[in-house]
Amino acid sequence: MKFKNRFKNKFKTIFLDPNTSYYNVDEKVNIILSPSLYWVKKLSLPVKYVRDAKKLLPSIFEDSLPDGNYSYFAYKSGDEFYGFAYEDKLILETLADKGISTQNIASIHFAQSELDKIDSALKVNDEQSVYVKDGIVLLVPCCWIEESGNLNLWDVKLSKHKISLAQYGHIVNNSSLYKIGGVLLALIIIVFVEYFITAQKTSNVVDMKDELFAKHSLKSTMMQNRALLKKYDKLHKRQTKIRESVSHILALRLSKNEKLTLLSLKNKTIVAEYSDMNKGMEAYIKKTLKSKNLKFKTKFDSKKKTLHVEINI
Amino acid sequence: MNRVNPLYVGVFLVFVLIMLSYKLSNVKNELQDAKDAYKETSKLATDLTSLKDVYNNKKSLQKSLQRVLSNPILKPALIQQDVKKNSTTIISLAMDIKALNFLMGKILNGTYNISSFKVKKLSDTKVSLDMEIKW
Numbered sequence: 001m002k003f004k005n006r007f008k009n010k011f012k013t014i015f016l017d018p019n020t021s022y023y024n025v026d027e028k029v030n031i032i033l034s035p036s037l038y039w040v041k042k043l044s045l046p047v048k049y050v051r052d053a054k055k056l057l058p059s060i061f062e063d064s065l066p067d068g069n070y071s072y073f074a075y076k077s078g079d080e081f082y083g084f085a086y087e088d089k090l091i092l093e094t095l096a097d098k099g100i101s102t103q104n105i106a107s108i109h110f111a112q113s114e115l116d117k118i119d120s121a122l123k124v125n126d127e128q129s130v131y132v133k134d135g136i137v138l139l140v141p142c143c144w145i146e147e148s149g150n151l152n153l154w155d156v157k158l159s160k161h162k163i164s165l166a167q168y169g170h171i172v173n174n175s176s177l178y179k180i181g182g183v184l185l186a187l188i189i190i191v192f193v194e195y196f197i198t199a200q201k202t203s204n205v206v207d208m209k210d211e212l213f214a215k216h217s218l219k220s221t222m223m224q225n226r227a228l229l230k231k232y233d234k235l236h237k238r239q240t241k242i243r244e245s246v247s248h249i250l251a252l253r254l255s256k257n258e259k260l261t262l263l264s265l266k267n268k269t270i271v272a273e274y275s276d277m278n279k280g281m282e283a284y285i286k287k288t289l290k291s292k293n294l295k296f297k298t299k300f301d302s303k304k305k306t307l308h309v310e311i312n313i
Numbered sequence: 314m315n316r317v318n319p320l321y322v323g324v325f326l327v328f329v330l331i332m333l334s335y336k337l338s339n340v341k342n343e344l345q346d347a348k349d350a351y352k353e354t355s356k357l358a359t360d361l362t363s364l365k366d367v368y369n370n371k372k373s374l375q376k377s378l379q380r381v382l383s384n385p386i387l388k389p390a391l392i393q394q395d396v397k398k399n400s401t402t403i404i405s406l407a408m409d410i411k412a413l414n415f416l417m418g419k420i421l422n423g424t425y426n427i428s429s430f431k432v433k434k435l436s437d438t439k440v441s442l443d444m445e446i447k448w
Contacts, residue, residue, distance in 0.1 A: 184326040191333040205347040216358040232364035264431040
């Protein structure tokens with residue numbers, strides 16, 4: 001047994017076995033898993049690294065394990081590997097049964113890696129003891145063997161061989177979790193790339209707009225530019241209307257003696273005056289100007305035979 | 314346990330995805346607004362530039378009016394031109410029909426900003442003209 005400085009363990013250590021009593025833990029604890037909670041094999045493998053050995057474990061344990069969803073762990077000791085298979089769900093259920101919340105667990109170790117140096121059988125509860133045979137830590141009924149004392153976990157210095165439990169491994173296996181995570185990551189990357197491209201496009205459009213301002217020497221604000229356009233638009237409409245109205249007046253067909261004596265533009269009114277007008281010409285002029293959608297008024301002086309036409313532009 | 318809960322990672326990824334999607338939707342709206350603003354500015358710039366070229370080109374308008382008024386056909390009309398800072402007044406006390414047709418044809422077909430005019434028949438062959446053009 002490793003009799004190291006007991007103060008090196010920051011947290012209290014608990015030996016977890018389905019047959020041990022209820023703990024009701026409200027502080028952080030280290031857990032040592034009873035051999036009843038895992039399967040272990042001592043292996044000589046033609047591989048150098050633990051990661052390579054770990055890949056082989058599912059096929060090595062394949063025939064010896066009952067049905068279940070297993071996780072695997074391995075570590076190297078000398079030239080040999082220790083391979084472990086354990087059910088996360090079973091360990092989680094045992095932890096819950098013993099009143100240990102997963103939030104209060106600092107680390108989880110196998111009895112194999114922590115108690116492999118004990119030199120005699122040690123009692124872990126009223127009915128069971130642990131002892132080492134051929135390098136493997138075993139859990140046996142007390143009556144099978146003569147113990148030299150109780151297991152004192154304060155004296156155990158924990159190794160670096162620890163595991164993490166997959167809490168949802170029994171619902172969704174790791175490969176499905178990785179696939180879901182992969183899909184989410186891929187979506188995040190796609191959305192991010194689209195976000196980046198769209199932001200870039202927005203920036204380009206804004207730059208193009210600024211270039212337009214510089215190229216056409218526009219005023220600094222759109223409000224000023226709109227007002228300027230409105231002013232020029234109004235001017236253009238007025239000039240177009242003047243030319244259209246003059247054109248319509250000049251296009252009127254008069255008799256030989258009928259004459260246009262005045263044509264003027266002042267403010268928004270074009271005035272045309274005719275002399276020696278025959279009866280009926282007023283109606284003809286009215287009809288023609290009406291057909292051109294012009295706003296106008298006429299005044300016929302039958303005594304002087306003059307016609308006064310005012311067109312509003 | 315030191316291992317990060319995969320549920321937390323999943324929730325975090327979903328949260329990031331939702332946030333990015335929201336940001337993307339905002340930036341797409343911004344792009345649409347920027348495109349609309351560009352379209353409006355482009356149309357406004359084209360319209361404004363062409364109208365300014367027509368009505369706000371004082372030098373070019375003055376030059377072309379001088380060319381028209383110096384035509385020999387208008388010589389007998391004895392046209393008086395009063396040039397001010399922002400306008401010019403053309404006056405002829407008596408001009409023949411040919412000269413009137415020439416002058417009105419040039420001015421009405423040009424892009425001059427006609428402010429006012431008065432053409433009055435004096436006799437069967439003569440008219441008087443008073444016209445103000447602004448620039």
